[in-house]
């Protein structure tokens with residue numbers, strides 16, 4: 494039996510345009526969900542994974558599979574439907590799963606043979622058996638997997654063309670921020686994989702550098718943090734010799750032992766969602782966690798950096814509290830916190846989130862011709878109507894923000910500081926130059942976007 498697993502591309506997203514900026518090679522990351530599905534698949538299936546971000550395969554010239562499995566974030570949905578259509582016309586059954594299929598079940602059901610909601614671990618074997626006997630159901634629900642059910646991903650099936658490997662050590666996030674899909678999809682309960690599985694899987698990754706895809710690597714409660722320490726100790730002991738980057742909350746900075754263990758285990762950088770420069774913004778999106786204990790963010794960032802770990806900060810633009818001037822404000826606050834790089838995204842109502850419900854009920858979703866408009870749900874386009882910022886206004890704020898933070902003077906200062914402190918200069922160089930290079934690309938795409946959609950914002 495032959496199985497194709499496909500990660501569709503969205504050509505609008507600048508991060509997949511490798512040829513336009515050579516730094517973008519470092520931003521094409523592996524579709525781990527498909528590698529996990531492959532890990533669940535019995536050996537009598539011959540599996541090929543196609544990641545369209547590395548180039549769209551010539552499907553017509555390939556042998557016909559017995560089953561096609563497609564994954565998709567919301568921004569990939571339209572391309573997913575094109576791929577599904579191609580194979581269905583040839584009589585090959587298509588099953589689609591992942592976050593978009595879960596959040597937009599009815600839309601997806603109309604376009605594929607079978608939709609899988611939730612996590613695949615508990616249901617994939619049954620789907621394969623049903624496909625083998627030509628009895629696929631229209632809908633399956635995988636629910637949430639136990640952490641012991643998560644298999645070792647098939648790293649051997651996607652082992653070239655990427656700068657970074659990928660692994661997941663936990664699922665779920667208890668913080669439930671209003672704009673984020675993670676708590677809605679993976680649940681509020683924080684699930685940590687067995688440490689032995691994670692260590693074994695780390696060893697199987699070929700790349701020297703790895704993205705730990707967890708949404709919140711260390712968790713929030715003392716027992717989560719104790720487990721994170723155990724994991725870091727085990728990775729160091731196993732001498733896996735990887736440099737890895739991960740996403741975490743700011744409480745990472747609160748425990749020197751945790752930081753030292755993470756650094757020893759190979760942690761070279763963390764992404765931290767600061768989200769808003771003002772407490773009112775954090776309250777608006779439900780990220781009260783960042784308000785705890787009157788925290789001094791600059792001090793927290795420095796404590797992490799002292800362990801030779803770089804900090805990439807993420808903010809959102811377009812909150813109800815944001816007024817003209819917010820772009821410069823974010824850039825200056827991020828600079829004051831001392832983050833090594835900054836990633837600012839437009840507030841985007843992703844389906845299934847509380848923000849979606851709020852904006853939908855108030856008629857504030859400007860791009861709502863679905864599925865076509867999903868193409869723009871990349872967080873890099875302002876798809877909603879913002880309270881104090883017009884379309885032109887919010888795009889201007891974004892450009893000002895990036896131009897301020899990534900001015901040549903500031904970029905060189907940051908790189909120099911990372912060289913002086915010997916804090917992973919290569920990461921600082923890649924991060925800063927790739928973001929600086931992408932400002933020009935973003936301005937061009939904003940112009941096209943404005944021309945195409947200005948009437949939707951009135």
Ligand code: B12
Nearest residue numbers: 523524525526562563564566567590591609612613674871
């Ligand atoms: C790593 C990651 C990335 C990587 C991409 C890696 C990749 N190629 O897949 C990068 C950094 C490039 C990225 C980019 C973006 N991301 Co992202 N990303 C993630 C993250 C943190 C982990 C994904 C992952 O590997 N999970 C681990 C695997 C094992 O889980 P999984 O993919 O969900 O797969 C399981 C199930 O979904 C299911 N399943 C999945 N596919 C299929 C297919 C079939 C056939 C079946 C049966 C089952 C099935 O089975 C799997 C095992 O249980 C998630 C958050 C999350 N927790 O998922 C956000 C997330 C998926 N990203 C998100 C977003 C918004 C984006 C961006 C649009 C914006 C941005 N700048 O972040 C871009 C767009 C990328 C694009 N190509 O369109 C949102 C998506 C929401 C939505 N409705 O689309 C998420 C959920 C984060 C969030 N805070 O809301 N992302």
Ligand code: SF4
Nearest residue numbers: 666668669670673708
């Ligand atoms: S802390 Fe991060 S992963 Fe958790 S709900 Fe908030 S944004 Fe999502």
